[in-house]
Amino acid sequence: MAQRIIDLSLTIEDNMPAHKLFQSPVYLPALTHESTASFGLGVEGDPMTFQTNYIGMLDHVGTHVDAFLHVNPEGASIDKMPLDLFMGKAVCFDLRQIGDLEDITAEHMQAAEEAAGIEVDGHIVLLCTGFHARNWGDPKQIVWGNPGLTVEATKWLHERGSRMHGVEGPSTDKPSDNLFAQHRLCRDLGLSHFEWLVNLEELIGKGEFQFIGLPIKFKDGSGSPVRAVAILEE
Numbered sequence: 001m002a003q004r005i006i007d008l009s010l011t012i013e014d015n016m017p018a019h020k021l022f023q024s025p026v027y028l029p030a031l032t033h034e035s036t037a038s039f040g041l042g043v044e045g046d047p048m049t050f051q052t053n054y055i056g057m058l059d060h061v062g063t064h065v066d067a068f069l070h071v072n073p074e075g076a077s078i079d080k081m082p083l084d085l086f087m088g089k090a091v092c093f094d095l096r097q098i099g100d101l102e103d104i105t106a107e108h109m110q111a112a113e114e115a116a117g118i119e120v121d122g123h124i125v126l127l128c129t130g131f132h133a134r135n136w137g138d139p140k141q142i143v144w145g146n147p148g149l150t151v152e153a154t155k156w157l158h159e160r161g162s163r164m165h166g167v168e169g170p171s172t173d174k175p176s177d178n179l180f181a182q183h184r185l186c187r188d189l190g191l192s193h194f195e196w197l198v199n200l201e202e203l204i205g206k207g208e209f210q211f212i213g214l215p216i217k218f219k220d221g222s223g224s225p226v227r228a229v230a231i232l233e234e
Helices: 033-039 106-116 131-135 151-159 181-189
Strands: 003-007 026-031 052-056 064-066 087-094 124-128 164-166 192-195 209-212 223-225 229-233
Touching: 087 106, 106 151, 151 181
Parallel strands: 087 124, 124 164, 164 192
Antiparallel strands: 003 229, 026 052, 064 192, 064 223, 087 209, 209 229
16 A cells, blocks of 8 residues: 655744744854865865754744643653654544634534544544645734634543644644643643644545654753654555
8 A cells, every 4th residue: 555645844944933932943054065165175176065054943943842841840851752642643633614713622623523534542633724724924823813722622632542632823722812721731631732733634534644743852852843744545
């Protein structure tokens, strides 16, 4: 059976949008092929030049995953979390009827599960609201417009053994308030999530697939960028 890989990750670039409380990354050329020509590397007629880039950013930039430490001072840092949390069987829910700054409820989750035809049982659940497709390119709305998971929807996931879920926007909580009810409940229940996922539309109606979103092993990291992918059997 053939496999198809769907890239679910943003490209990290200089000054890209970030969460309302976070700084955007700095991502710039450090050494270039032009500048390193003066190093005199290689041999005559075949010089060796190279490029390196400078990266200065938080560990919650672009497509990323939260460590338990992010919102729990007693929680595990990203380097101490088990790798199997970041990969495994997954399903994508079609929630494109949910508009910007609207709530994703337990009722929405139940209906989306039925439509997907996959009973959630420990799955990583990805939530496609169309938010990224609607708003990428609008620097204000992409930061200040994402829908939010309600407490009830988060409990719905927990009751079905789902420890990880993923959303398209910068947060699982709406930016229109500072309650962070979803993050606080995840802290209490031992759940976490991927944020800034893209291309989720390609997973709607595909049933169960494999998801991989491995973090960088940052010592004491509160989170990490990931190269998130879905692997479809076709």
